[in-house]
Amino acid sequence: MEKMSETLVEVKDLKIHFFTDEGVVRAVDGIDLDVKRGKTLALVGESGCGKSVACRSFLQIVHSPGRIVSGEILYTRKNENGQGEVVDIARLNPHGRRIRSIRGKEIAMIFQEPMTSLSPMYTVGNQITETIRLHTEATKQEAWQMAIDLLDKVDIPKPDRLVEEYPFRLSGGMRQRAMIAMALSCNPTMLIADEPTTALDVTTQANILDLMLDLQQQYHMTLLFITHDLGVVAEIADEVAVMYLGKIVEKSDVNTIFNEPKHPYTQALLRSIPKIAVTREELDPIKGMVPNPYRRPGGCPFHPRCAKAMAECRTVVPAVTQLNDNHTVQCLLYEDLVGEKAMEQAK
Amino acid sequence: MLKYILQRLLYMIPVMFVISILIFVTIQLPPGDPISKMMENQRTQINVQFSEQDLEMMRARYGYGGPLHEQYIKWIGNILLHGDFGYSFYKREAAGKVIADLMPLTLVVSIGSFIFTWVVALPIGVLSAVRQYSIADHIFTFIGFIGLAIPNFLLALILLVLGLTMFQTSFTGLFSSGEIQQAPWSLAKVGDLLKHIWIPMIVIGMGGTAGLIRIMRANLLDELHKPYVEAARARGLSELRLLIKYPIRHAMNPFVSGFAYLLPSLVAGEAIVAIVMNLPTEGPVLLNALLNLDVFLGGGFLLILSLLTLVSTLLSDILLAWLDPRIRYGS
Ligand SMILES: Nc1ncnc2c1ncn2[C@@H]1O[C@H](COP(=O)(O)OP(=O)(O)O)[C@@H](O)[C@H]1O
Ligand SMILES: [Mg+2]
Numbered sequence: 103m104e105k106m107s108e109t110l111v112e113v114k115d116l117k118i119h120f121f122t123d124e125g126v127v128r129a130v131d132g133i134d135l136d137v138k139r140g141k142t143l144a145l146v147g148e149s150g151c152g153k154s155v156a157c158r159s160f161l162q163i164v165h166s167p168g169r170i171v172s173g174e175i176l177y178t179r180k181n182e183n184g185q186g187e188v189v190d191i192a193r194l195n196p197h198g199r200r201i202r203s204i205r206g207k208e209i210a211m212i213f214q215e216p217m218t219s220l221s222p223m224y225t226v227g228n229q230i231t232e233t234i235r236l237h238t239e240a241t242k243q244e245a246w247q248m249a250i251d252l253l254d255k256v257d258i259p260k261p262d263r264l265v266e267e268y269p270f271r272l273s274g275g276m277r278q279r280a281m282i283a284m285a286l287s288c289n290p291t292m293l294i295a296d297e298p299t300t301a302l303d304v305t306t307q308a309n310i311l312d313l314m315l316d317l318q319q320q321y322h323m324t325l326l327f328i329t330h331d332l333g334v335v336a337e338i339a340d341e342v343a344v345m346y347l348g349k350i351v352e353k354s355d356v357n358t359i360f361n362e363p364k365h366p367y368t369q370a371l372l373r374s375i376p377k378i379a380v381t382r383e384e385l386d387p388i389k390g391m392v393p394n395p396y397r398r399p400g401g402c403p404f405h406p407r408c409a410k411a412m413a414e415c416r417t418v419v420p421a422v423t424q425l426n427d428n429h430t431v432q433c434l435l436y437e438d439l440v441g442e443k444a445m446e447q448a449k
Numbered sequence: 450m451l452k453y454i455l456q457r458l459l460y461m462i463p464v465m466f467v468i469s470i471l472i473f474v475t476i477q478l479p480p481g482d483p484i485s486k487m488m489e490n491q492r493t494q495i496n497v498q499f500s501e502q503d504l505e506m507m508r509a510r511y512g513y514g515g516p517l518h519e520q521y522i523k524w525i526g527n528i529l530l531h532g533d534f535g536y537s538f539y540k541r542e543a544a545g546k547v548i549a550d551l552m553p554l555t556l557v558v559s560i561g562s563f564i565f566t567w568v569v570a571l572p573i574g575v576l577s578a579v580r581q582y583s584i585a586d587h588i589f590t591f592i593g594f595i596g597l598a599i600p601n602f603l604l605a606l607i608l609l610v611l612g613l614t615m616f617q618t619s620f621t622g623l624f625s626s627g628e629i630q631q632a633p634w635s636l637a638k639v640g641d642l643l644k645h646i647w648i649p650m651i652v653i654g655m656g657g658t659a660g661l662i663r664i665m666r667a668n669l670l671d672e673l674h675k676p677y678v679e680a681a682r683a684r685g686l687s688e689l690r691l692l693i694k695y696p697i698r699h700a701m702n703p704f705v706s707g708f709a710y711l712l713p714s715l716v717a718g719e720a721i722v723a724i725v726m727n728l729p730t731e732g733p734v735l736l737n738a739l740l741n742l743d744v745f746l747g748g749g750f751l752l753i754l755s756l757l758t759l760v761s762t763l764l765s766d767i768l769l770a771w772l773d774p775r776i777r778y779g780s
Binding site for chain 2: 161163165197202203204205206210211213215218219220221222223224229232233236237266268270271281284
């Protein structure tokens with residue numbers, strides 16, 4: 103039990119800023135995360151809150167003008183002797199050999215747009231074998247056979263035919279399966295999936311999710327799943343981190359998040375999903391829009407849209423409050439509570 | 450693929466037919482009977498007397514006097530059946546021979562400029578995009594704009610002046626002397642050609658190179674952040690392999706389709722430069738033929754140039770289909 107919850111990646115106070123002509127965008131503004139080995143962590147939030155940027159930093163593929171400004175991404179990798187070795191990914195040179203040996207081999211990633219994440223110029227097989235040949239000693243023929251087996255594994259019909267097809271001849275669902283096959287090709291420790299089902303229709307979405315869950319079991323993979331859809335979270339996550347404007351506002355296990363959400367933003371998100379709201383009247387989209395990234399509100403970034411906002415919220419940036427071992431929230435409402443608790447304990 | 454090429458070749462026939470009619474109508478537009486006019490011109494310039502019989506013979510051979518469509522059929526029939534492009538009154542020899550004499554060197558200069566354009570534009574365009582806003586990018590952008598802004602005949606003149614004042618050599622012509630130009634082909638002649646051809650190549654290719662650098666840079670900037678590039682990077686590819694396999698390969702498309710327009714525009718751009726630099730290519734001869742109402746020579750040249758344009762379009766389309774599977778599958 104203890105062994106299961108061992109930390110694979112620990113993110114500490116990570117800040118990623120974009121330095122544009124119009125100003126600095128604090129896309130990721132000091133987040134802490136624990137990715138547990140073999141578990142699924144869901145990163146949830148409305149679009150534009152910094153989920154993609156955050157997960158790209160795990161592979162050092164944040165593109166300019168974005169840059170990791172500070173913080174650590176401590177990744178525990180197994181070296182040849184099977185011993186743990188901690189690497190701070192945030193410190194690695196983005197063009198260097200070390201990060202490249204992690205990319206695709208130890209940490210693989212699948213993206214939101216299956217239609218454009220595969221190049222139309224090369225066959226599916228060409229792009230899958232590229233990864234295999236890069237990270238293993240396999241010959242061309244071996245890699246090709248492995249590609250066919252992988253396509254079979256992700257339930258693609260007639261994999262020996264499809265391996266020779268060009269991506270633009272496949273449906274979105276098939277392409278996403280091919281992307282998953284590619285991600286699995288080197289048996290990665292961790293899979294990052296950035297909204298892998300968002301661009302797909304509902305039935306395909308469900309199939310792909312099932313497939314991913316199934317493969318996670320088979321390959322004993324750690325999964326970092328990014329989504330804006332809480333319905334998906336309920337289905338797959340062990341742990342949930344809720345993100346708003348570059349900050350993680352609440353973090354806990356999936357049951358706690360769904361049954362005892364503390365942050366007003368988490369509560370609002372939950373009220374906005376049709377499946378969980380019981381009647382139509384209860385369905386309640388979050389008021390207002392995600393603010394312009396260049397004009398981030400002072401104090402708590404959520405206060406302009408928050409139903410429970412107080413006067414202090416406009417000026418005071420809430421600190422991370424540890425509600426219990428496995429539940430943190432970043433909201434002034436709970437800072438006092440902890441203070442009171444501490445006082446009580448002191449008595 | 451083979452079917453596609455055959456199909457395209459078949460399409461060329463009606464297109465060439467229409468073009469030939471247009472050319473014929475254009476060269477016949479000036480009023481009067483070109484043969485009498487030519488004879489008249491020649492009589493005043495050089496005291497040659499043509500008898501009325503000569504004129505009649507010529508007229509009969511080229512169908513003058515008859516209705517226009519009959520003249521056209523005679524003209525195109527002679528070309529297609531006998532390879533007879535008619536008589537050049539200005540050069541005073543068979544138009545076909547004039548064209549055949551000039552075409553090889555013209556093509557050498559044009560294709561040379563074309564290769565120069567590609568070889569220079571491709572790496573500079575890539576560098577400018579990958580290192581966007583770097584010092585190198587700014588320098589090449591600046592040079593590129595100058596290259597676009599300076600007409601190439603002016604560049605030719607500048608180089609000629611520089612050559613004469615600084616190196617005491619003349620950059621004109623393609624060969625060191627007239628004798629070499631007349632001599633039959635030999636290794637020495639080729640060597641002499643190579644020594645001279647690079648200046649016209651640069652001058653003629655300059656504008657196209659500058660334009661192509663801009664195109665390559667813009668295309669590549671578009672490609673560099675495409676999701677498939679990011680996905681390939683996330684698989685662990687090194688930046689150089691990544692760049693060559695994905696963005697450059699994708700950015701090549703507009704580059705290759707430019708091929709279709711580049712060849713004819715080089716031939717056209719070459720004319721003025723050839724006059725300035727005294728090159729033994731078709732440009733100046735075509736211009737003079739048109740100025741002197743030398744209908745058969747002018748028409749013949751235009752016909753060959755049109756055919757070259759069609760062929761280069763076909764070549765670029767085949768290249769595109771070979772390069773891009775989306776075109777092969779017609780999606
Ligand atoms: N190239 C860029 N230039 C400037 N800002 C950017 C760029 N890419 C992302 N951002 C900023 O980062 C924020 C987070 O983006 P992203 O991580 O893609 O959001 P999400 O994946 O949660 O929808 C965006 O609001 C945007 O302002
Ligand atoms: Mg995103």
